[in-house]
Amino acid sequence: MRKFALAFAAASLAMPVAMPAPAAAQNGYYTGKTWRDSQGRLRCRKRNGTTGLIVGGAAGALAGRAIDTRGERTTGTLVGAAAGALLGRHVDRNRGGRRCR
Template sequence: MKKLALVALMAAVTVPAVAPTAATAQQYRTYRGEDGRYYRCKKSSGTTGLIAGGAGGALVGNALGGGVLGTVAGGVGGALLGKHLDKKHDAAQNRKNGC
């Protein structure tokens, strides 16, 4: 009997946490593409731009300034610029798509 009560309690706790709610279903905005299909609007965190910009900036900083300081400064500057450009690109796409 204890096992049955424990299973029922676990089901009562986990099912609402796993089942989608109306709030999570409405979380994403969508738009209709030129092909008639629906797509989600993008919300970029800028991670791809951060990594690519940091690597590229570190290479350029090493080539121009040389040494550890030039590499670190180039990496930090490139990472910040890459993140900004990545977010700006997705925002421009969302405006174009009407998001």
């Protein structure tokens, strides 16, 4: 059984295997971050804004806590975190000079 397994492994390594190309690269238009769809329109991968959401939320929470000086400061922290997260996500998603659909 061991000889059979070794022979099978050697044969499978020796035979060239034709791997199909990824679906996006089959039409020849895919170039990385941008590609042309089936109607010829330019498409691109956009950031989803997660990094900006996290960084903006943390910065907004710290700024909101510093601004709200009365009482427990929980309200200022929560409002600042929410506003910072929304602003950070917006900035992260819309960064870049190229506009795509």
